[in-house]
Amino acid sequence: MKQLLPLVFLFLAFQVHAQINIHVVDQQTGNSLKNVRVKAGNSPIVNSNSEGKITLDFTESTEIIFALEGYETLSRNFEPGDHEVHLTPISINLASVTVSAFESERPLLEQSSAIAIVTERDFNRFNETSIVNSFNTKPGIRIEERAPASYRVSIRGSSLRAPFGVRNVKVYWNDVPFTAPDGTTPLNLLDLSNIRAAEIIKGPSGSIYGAGNGGVVDLRSQAEPQGGKISTDLMTGSFGLSRYRLALNQPIGNGGIEASYVRQKSDGYREQSAMDRKVFQLGGLFKASEAQEIRTQLLISDLNYQIPGGLNADQVAEDPTQARPGSVEQNSSIAQQSVYASLGHLYHFSNATSNNTTLYLTTTDFENPFNLDYKKELSYGYGGRTKFTINTQLGGKDLRLIAGAEYQTSRTEAQNFGNRGGVADTIRFADKLKASQGFLFQQAEWQGSKELLITLGLSENFSSFEIDRQIDASGGPIGLQKRTFDPILVPRLAFNYRINESSSLYSSISSGFSPPTIDEVRTNEGSLNLDLEAEKGLNSELGYRLGKDRLNVDATVFYFQLKQTITTYTNEQGVVLFRNAGATDQKGIELALDYTLIQNSDSFFSNLQIGTAFTGHYFKFKDYQNNDNDYSGNDLTGVPPNNLITRLDLRTKPGIYLNFTHQFTDEIPLNDSNTVYQDAYNLVNLRFGWAKWLGTSWELEVFGGVDNLLNESYSLGNDLNPFGGRYYQPAPTSNWYGGIKAAFNY
Structure with a gap:
């Protein structure tokens, strides 16, 4: 014993x-x-x-x-x-949040560029039908929605050359280049549920990300598996809005899978503005060992939306809900079915060295009946991105080396027909299109002292496209035409000085470039503008960040000089055409301030936050003469000089919450001569609800809200320099929404 x-x-x-x-x-x-x-x-x-x-x-x-x-x-x-x-309280503190901008995971206070972060908390402040409202609360960023699912993204005025679609901005989704090699981005294929968070780099970022003077939008949907969950959302609202979602998160070993299906429909505020989108996403994260991780993504999107078209001032005054004459009869709309599949692999060779590689395939079937023609395209593409990271030392100081490459190519069968009552008629011209772009990038980050981080980056960029005309009913020449742009070196030099544990200063000088897209060279009436040159820019900026206790401050001033600026104009048939317009000077200030007034989980008012975001974009044509018209010194078309956002978020211990947002947008010049402006407007959005855990397994939320509470008349996405004065795309009047969310955790 x-x-x-x-x-x-x-x-x-x-x-x-x-x-x-x-x-x-x-x-x-x-x-x-x-x-x-x-x-x-x-x-x-x-x-x-x-x-x-x-x-x-x-x-x-x-x-x-x-x-x-x-x-x-x-x-x-x-x-x-x-x-x-x-x-950590859910209010973001700049001293603790880590971002991966410029392929370098560091706390935001150590980053040497202007970066905006959009989280699920930002998305959930609004109706969750699009990214528009949440992104627009960030300084320097403006997303326009001319009709449901018809987006334009403007980062520091970069939508000047985007009469429709997303151009001059590079977009990534789960490490996949979501921007096509021809420079366009089908951002509307994604439902908001396919995005958990976004990092937006403002200004030229070509030293790491290639073409695009506007900046980079890095979207993420994958997250570390956090237990099993089945969830569903149901929502309804004004103008025939309905949306439902079903999702599953299933842990498997050291990883797991995520699957979701979402369908969103609406009749639209205007005639000929209905939308129907179905999206299926399947993602996997598998940790094969402590050294390596495999990621997979499959996205299938089926999108149909109508295009109401622009109105002139008299038509808006008569009835802002009407469509442009001819849009209904010609069924002006877009039908697009796309598949994206990707495979990613992260491998740690040691604690100091790693590689991250992602490959993707995509295919798209696109149809676009328009007032003037009928376009059909069938395309496929593939590409990938790889980077090596090495952490070492130089002179006894930490040195991080990053090197990698990105390559994309796409092939498209494009046909343009006449449009007879919404049905494709006689073929007008047909082309085989090929677009390719690639670049090598290198970056060194040296911790020169405890306070000072120096970054030097450089990329070598190559791009080209081919237009092989198969048919031209007008009798024009057929055959292959190529455009290869000269290799472009894009450097960046940046500094970050850590003042103390809670604040820092940063500055950078970076160049950028943006070649014309195929849609800008090959226009709808069949002409080819092969002489269109790439835009080239130089950006200088200085910023300050403070993240202390409950206060966040993020301020930036910048000066961007752009040469060979690409602008739009419209011919008598209403076809949008493009031209290089000399140079522009773009000076700006961007300020974000957030303060948490209350953070106490035991009190009735458990959380109260206020915030403001100011954008001052003072952009001018520096040297722009069009025929006999000299527009030098005019305000840059399509850019509001001042924008102010105010936010208030309240949460209570019982689970009741309130989100209030006010947005002031200054008047916007709508033509190069600055003779027509959209009036300034105030937009107020409100969301309220109740969200609570029931026991340890169930989550429940009931919510409702009102957009455009003041019933303001405004246009969210004007047409610039249009023929016939069709400047305006009237946005919805005051409208409501409501819904319920439920989730079971196991």
């Missing part, structure tokens, strides 16, 4: 040590957090007690997930023993 006693004590001691004891506290206040939902391995969800403590019986390292309303979800591995876990 005496011999057994030591074994018994040893067994009991092992059992005590085998437990994982955790104390959960608020990162800012140090207060204990009760009722934190804790998911460990395959065990059921349990809650922390009134002292913020929990004990779990595990004998080995285990991944544990912590979730509490008002706090960021945390997922980490824990060994048996005693631990203290700090949960």
